[in-house]
Amino acid sequence: MVAAGLIVLLAVVLWTLAQGAAPTFATFGLDFFTGRQWDPVNNVYGALPYIYGTLVTSAIAIALALPVSVGLALLLNEVRSRLVRNPLTVLVDLLAAIPSIVYGLWGLFVMAPFLNKYLAPALAGTLGRLPLLDSLFVPTPAVGNMLNAGIILAIMIVPIITAVSREVIATVPHDLREAALALGATRWESIRMAVLPHARSGIVGATMLGLGRALGETIAVSMLVGNGLGISTSLLSPGYTIPAVIANEFREATSTGLQHSALLALALVLVAISFVLAALSRLLVRRSERMAS
Amino acid sequence: MSEALSVQGLSAWYGNDRILADVDMQIRPGCVTAIIGPSGCGKSTLLRCLNRMHEEVRGARATGTVRFGDWDLYAPDSDPTDVRRHIGMVFQRPNPFPTMTVFENVVAGLKLRGQYDRSNLHERAESAMRQAGVWEELKDRLNKPGGRLSGGQQQRLCIARALAVEPQVLLMDEPASALDPISTQQIEDTVQQLKETVTVVVVTHNMQQAARISDYTAFMLRESNERPSQLVEYDETRLMFTAPTDPRTEAYITGRFG
Amino acid sequence: MTTGLRPPKRLHSIAARKAKSAAFMGLLWAAGVVAVVPLFLLVGYVLMKGLPALNASFFTQTAPPPSVPGGGMSQAFLGTGLIVGIATAISVPLGVLTAVYLSEYGRGRVAASVRFVAEILLSTPSIVAGAFVWGIVVVAMHSFSALAGSIALTVLMWPIITRATEESLRLVPNDLREAALALGVPRWKMILRIVIPTAGSGILTAVMLAVARGFGETAPILLTSLGNDFINTNALRPTDAVPLRIYTYAQSAFTQWQTLAWGGAITLLAAVLVLSILARVLSDRQQRRIG
Numbered sequence: 089m090v091a092a093g094l095i096v097l098l099a100v101v102l103w104t105l106a107q108g109a110a111p112t113f114a115t116f117g118l119d120f121f122t123g124r125q126w127d128p129v130n131n132v133y134g135a136l137p138y139i140y141g142t143l144v145t146s147a148i149a150i151a152l153a154l155p156v157s158v159g160l161a162l163l164l165n166e167v168r169s170r171l172v173r174n175p176l177t178v179l180v181d182l183l184a185a186i187p188s189i190v191y192g193l194w195g196l197f198v199m200a201p202f203l204n205k206y207l208a209p210a211l212a213g214t215l216g217r218l219p220l221l222d223s224l225f226v227p228t229p230a231v232g233n234m235l236n237a238g239i240i241l242a243i244m245i246v247p248i249i250t251a252v253s254r255e256v257i258a259t260v261p262h263d264l265r266e267a268a269l270a271l272g273a274t275r276w277e278s279i280r281m282a283v284l285p286h287a288r289s290g291i292v293g294a295t296m297l298g299l300g301r302a303l304g305e306t307i308a309v310s311m312l313v314g315n316g317l318g319i320s321t322s323l324l325s326p327g328y329t330i331p332a333v334i335a336n337e338f339r340e341a342t343s344t345g346l347q348h349s350a351l352l353a354l355a356l357v358l359v360a361i362s363f364v365l366a367a368l369s370r371l372l373v374r375r376s377e378r379m380a381s
Numbered sequence: 382m383s384e385a386l387s388v389q390g391l392s393a394w395y396g397n398d399r400i401l402a403d404v405d406m407q408i409r410p411g412c413v414t415a416i417i418g419p420s421g422c423g424k425s426t427l428l429r430c431l432n433r434m435h436e437e438v439r440g441a442r443a444t445g446t447v448r449f450g451d452w453d454l455y456a457p458d459s460d461p462t463d464v465r466r467h468i469g470m471v472f473q474r475p476n477p478f479p480t481m482t483v484f485e486n487v488v489a490g491l492k493l494r495g496q497y498d499r500s501n502l503h504e505r506a507e508s509a510m511r512q513a514g515v516w517e518e519l520k521d522r523l524n525k526p527g528g529r530l531s532g533g534q535q536q537r538l539c540i541a542r543a544l545a546v547e548p549q550v551l552l553m554d555e556p557a558s559a560l561d562p563i564s565t566q567q568i569e570d571t572v573q574q575l576k577e578t579v580t581v582v583v584v585t586h587n588m589q590q591a592a593r594i595s596d597y598t599a600f601m602l603r604e605s606n607e608r609p610s611q612l613v614e615y616d617e618t619r620l621m622f623t624a625p626t627d628p629r630t631e632a633y634i635t636g637r638f639g
Numbered sequence: 640m641t642t643g644l645r646p647p648k649r650l651h652s653i654a655a656r657k658a659k660s661a662a663f664m665g666l667l668w669a670a671g672v673v674a675v676v677p678l679f680l681l682v683g684y685v686l687m688k689g690l691p692a693l694n695a696s697f698f699t700q701t702a703p704p705p706s707v708p709g710g711g712m713s714q715a716f717l718g719t720g721l722i723v724g725i726a727t728a729i730s731v732p733l734g735v736l737t738a739v740y741l742s743e744y745g746r747g748r749v750a751a752s753v754r755f756v757a758e759i760l761l762s763t764p765s766i767v768a769g770a771f772v773w774g775i776v777v778v779a780m781h782s783f784s785a786l787a788g789s790i791a792l793t794v795l796m797w798p799i800i801t802r803a804t805e806e807s808l809r810l811v812p813n814d815l816r817e818a819a820l821a822l823g824v825p826r827w828k829m830i831l832r833i834v835i836p837t838a839g840s841g842i843l844t845a846v847m848l849a850v851a852r853g854f855g856e857t858a859p860i861l862l863t864s865l866g867n868d869f870i871n872t873n874a875l876r877p878t879d880a881v882p883l884r885i886y887t888y889a890q891s892a893f894t895q896w897q898t899l900a901w902g903g904a905i906t907l908l909a910a911v912l913v914l915s916i917l918a919r920v921l922s923d924r925q926q927r928r929i930g
Binding site: 355 | 656657659660663664666667668669670671673674675677678680681684685688733736737740741745749750752753755756757758759760761762763764765766767768769770771773774775794797798801851854855856857858861862865882885886889890897900901904907908911912914915916919
């Protein structure tokens, strides 16, 4: 009875968003996703810049977070001493508990200025000189950029990818690893032979969960990404993400015209993507755990 | 004194699989009846059908009749909760409630049924604990947590808990199998004393134990995985162990299998 | 599908393999350090910049006009208390009841779909919860309000409470349930008087985790409660909240407001970290008690 309420809640959420978004899709159709103009004054709405910004910042986040998280998850499974494992686990949990606004505040006043001063010129000076990568690292004078947003996102999603990866790795049966070691494999080889192949799809699932979190993160990103319209290839230029524009424009949006509807359409897209990622991730994690047992 | 428990045509099912077939037996009041047999022969299932605990598992059900005196326990208007007020149960692993003290454990059944009168509870607790043979040991530890006792003490605490609600029948599912030999001895002594006030039905995988403590014995067997378990023989204990009628009983008792 | 081992592709000398192994293990340790260092940097800076902001007026005065000395966030603290308080009052019964259903009664398709839905709601971006509540409550009431904020937080807190509570309930050993049933106790009473008390602090932990989340959420409050410079106790009117106030002040140009933002951040961080650590301690103790 009450439990069914949860299902009802989700249904109502989806229906409300869909209803609000309908006028936008009716007016623009698929051009909503490909249009580059977002102009409330003239009632033209194209979401491409936001989709681009969301994808780029999330890609940076995953690229940075994945190796760190998997490494940490493997480490936590390898280390036998409780003196190291327990504090480390607690620290990772605390990272997960920090509110987004605190990440945003620290990112805006501490991390971003530091990175802008040291990392950006360094990247522009080194990788920015290489033929294929130069367009990625064109410096701009703006304070907010997609790289900074991607980095703060990476810090924020490490805990969740680590936690799920850890669970998956822990289900790999012990005797498999011991068999590898008994064959004379080194520690790393035994991980590569016995653990990683089994845990692989589960780790992919964990990454999807992290990706879902990165896509939906609003506050810290909107404080660091620069909120600049336009699509630029340089990671050092400002960008704009879907959650950021929803947050920034929602309260002041006029009730006439399509602005609210367009923002709700963006929200609907966000829900749909995170839904798909959550479902896929669950499938992959389950599959990995079932294979291991 | 309590009534006889009369079992007629009892079958137990999990979904569409019949795992226990057509058991007929009369459990005599004021006696200890043992149910023996090799592992997987359905002894616990039969026991759990007697107080309608079997059906608590999803998809499980029982058909046939179990009569307690005149009362048909499986009649459509019979409430399992009512049944269990008259037929209590003690489980294989001691399971005192961890959040309660010794005293609270013993009177848990009474309190949950709404009886809160303090002096009454104390009386009933002492009486039940004496019957279970645990009063002298625990009377000064009534306020200690129920989980911090030895295995044998915990099990006798659970027996006291079951007795406090004054059932007429007590079902015991391998009550001593998780305990050390000394505790086992104490449980066996307790069972002997109990039959003066309650009818006892004990499931045990230990034949010698059955021979020691019971007045009647039922032997059950599951001959293959495709066929349901059956009651093979049911007789006075001394007769069953000295002159069994069925060759399968004899084979089991002489240790040829199980 | 092979479930066995896959041999390494190339065979080098033992020394080379050992060196490689050591190098990779070193990388694993490096990953651990890299993951954890930002935590220290962040907490360190928040302490450094936030402590100076904490004084009596910070907690007792309301929002100051720009560049006017003094002032505080009292309206935000009260607002957070109001919004999270109402949200907790709604989501705890809903969450616990759903968890009880999933753990004690539900089997099969219905339970599986409820669990699935809970997981989806758990991973839904919080801004979506805000947008949804805006669409229903704010529009209907023609006003932003603390109540709308509470409802948005409930959407986020309900699945958290359900998931953690269900786990706690499942940890209660089944023979306790059987023992209670065997005493002739009806099922609902057994759940209420035996299972839930035994799961006890696990449920408390679940609530603490949900409340910690509720304290820190900005986006849904942004869209539903709007914020307020003054103290407001009427749940039907726009209300301020600590994360929201930090968000506004942080992006302003006034250093004095920025200082207040750091003060808010340190109180928020302290509250959330204390709740998380307490929850963990309680949960460890509970596991030792039952397991």
